[in-house]
Amino acid sequence: MAGVSVGTVDRALNNRGRISPEAKTRIEIIAAKLNYRKNKVAKSLANRKLNLKIALVLHIQANEFFSEVLRGIERARTEIADFGISVEIYRCKEFDPQDQLHSIDMALAGGAKAIVIVPINHPDIIKRLHRLNEEKIPFVLLASVLEDVSCFSAVRCDYTRSGWMAGGLLRLISGGVCNALAFFPSFSMLGHRQRMEGFSTYLKNYCPKIYLENIIELPNDSFDSFQIVRDELSAHPHVNHIVYNGIFTEAGIKAIENSGRQINSIFFDLSPFTRQALVDGRITASIFQQPEHQGYRSIMVLFDYFTANVIPKELTIVEAHILFKECIEDIIYP
Numbered sequence: 001m002a003g004v005s006v007g008t009v010d011r012a013l014n015n016r017g018r019i020s021p022e023a024k025t026r027i028e029i030i031a032a033k034l035n036y037r038k039n040k041v042a043k044s045l046a047n048r049k050l051n052l053k054i055a056l057v058l059h060i061q062a063n064e065f066f067s068e069v070l071r072g073i074e075r076a077r078t079e080i081a082d083f084g085i086s087v088e089i090y091r092c093k094e095f096d097p098q099d100q101l102h103s104i105d106m107a108l109a110g111g112a113k114a115i116v117i118v119p120i121n122h123p124d125i126i127k128r129l130h131r132l133n134e135e136k137i138p139f140v141l142l143a144s145v146l147e148d149v150s151c152f153s154a155v156r157c158d159y160t161r162s163g164w165m166a167g168g169l170l171r172l173i174s175g176g177v178c179n180a181l182a183f184f185p186s187f188s189m190l191g192h193r194q195r196m197e198g199f200s201t202y203l204k205n206y207c208p209k210i211y212l213e214n215i216i217e218l219p220n221d222s223f224d225s226f227q228i229v230r231d232e233l234s235a236h237p238h239v240n241h242i243v244y245n246g247i248f249t250e251a252g253i254k255a256i257e258n259s260g261r262q263i264n265s266i267f268f269d270l271s272p273f274t275r276q277a278l279v280d281g282r283i284t285a286s287i288f289q290q291p292e293h294q295g296y297r298s299i300m301v302l303f304d305y306f307t308a309n310v311i312p313k314e315l316t317i318v319e320a321h322i323l324f325k326e327c328i329e330d331i332i333y334p
Contacts, residue, residue: 002027006079013038050084054302055107056142057090057117059100059189060220063247064271065291066118069143072295073116080303087299088112094220095188097122104128108137114306115139116298119146121190138305142298143291145191152305153312155298157289159191162320163198165287166243166266169322170203170210173264173284174241177209181232182243183216183225183252195245213239222248229255233263240264249273253282270323278325286323294318 002009004023011019012027013036056073058066070089077087088110090103097120107115115132117139119125129149132139138152145156170180182200187193196215203210213236218225225248233239233255243266244252250273256263265283267274269291277283297316304310 001030050306052085052114052306053110053112054085054087054299055090055104055110055112055115056087056299057092057100057103057107057115059092059118059120059144060094061091063220064249064273065143065247065269068269068271068291069295072292072297073299075292076296076299076303080299083303083307085303085306092120095120095186097124100125101128104132113137114152114302116142116302118142118144119149121146121188138302140298140301143191143294144189145194147190151314153301153314153316155294155301155316155318156191157294157320158317159194160198162268162287162289163195163200164202165320165322166195166199166245166268167202167207169266169285169287170241170243171207173266174210176207178241178264179211179213179236179238180241180243181214181216181236181239182212182245183218183229183232184245185218185247186220187217192245199243218246220247222251226251226255230258233259233261242266244268249277253277257282275328278323279328281325284324288321288323290318290320 004027008019008023009027010016012024013031060066073087088107090107092103093099100120101124104115114137119129119141126146126149129139129146129151133150141151141154141156143156145154145159182196184196185192187196200212200215203212214232216228216232218228225246229252240262241264242256245268246252249267249271252267253273256265267283267286268289270286270288274283274286278286297318301312301316305312
């Protein structure tokens with residue numbers, strides 16, 4: 001809330017110096033509004049070191065969205081290191097449930113006392129998570145959703161709502177009349193499917209003059225994604241709007257450019273490619289789901305539990321925002 005680091009807040013509230021009077025006053029005002037009180041238990045824990053390990057289990061090796069998520073994880077890992085809590089990252093083969101099961105077992109064998117996981121929507125994964133509950137091992141579902149699985153906490157966007165946002169944004173940009181294509185990442189992740197269904201439902205209910213020519217599931221591969229988008233645009237010459245929620249932003253942008261057509265486009269999040277394309281006017285808008293904050297919160301709910309016995313909300317929804325070129329901070333206007 002104060003726009004400063006945890007260390008700066010610590011110095012302000014404990015009179016440690018090395019902080020400007022203005023920042024100290026701002027932090028103290030916020031603390032008073034929140035009715036903040038020092039937690040002596042957490043302070044003593046910081047002094048005696050907990051020696052706990054949290055495991056982060058991913059569902060893929062890497063992509064643009066989770067590169068941002070990992071920035072939040074790294075920020076949280078740095079902040080909690082002084083408490084003797086470490087974070088170990090396990091990267092799985094692409095949407096491979098057996099490899100994810102192996103990562104869970106490796107994490108527990110390595111001494112992890114809690115798990116943050118991006119779960120693959122597979123019966124074997126669901127069964128293993130039920131066992132974690134039976135073993136009383138807290139786990140946090142990160143940037144994902146599973147049906148009929150009780151977890152310690154979940155941190156994510158509202159996937160259905162983000163699909164509705166994409167539909168509403170398409171209606172506004174197109175004036176409610178257009179031919180469109182929509183691209184989404186793997187439907188093996190339930191959240192991705194929920195976003196697609198939310199988008200489709202919105203168009204069906206509110207956009208009778210938007211003709212959705214196709215909905216395409218994209219692979220977790222940049223070159224294949226480029227080829228698929230390029231071929232779909234070639235096969236649908238009347239399309240003048242697309243919604244692109246693919247994992248590889250650059251692939252979608254290059255495919256649009258390759259078409260040689262004027263196409264209004266809605267992308268998701270703010271990878272370096274998306275950001276530059278917004279500034280250049282090559283894409284129209286982006287729906288930003290705060291991936292870095294999602295990663296940060298997933299670790300911090302466990303930190304709060306281990307250090308101060310704070311039981312988190314079962315679900316933390318991270319708000320999504322719509323970004324246009326004009327939202328980019330360092331854009332220069334004539």
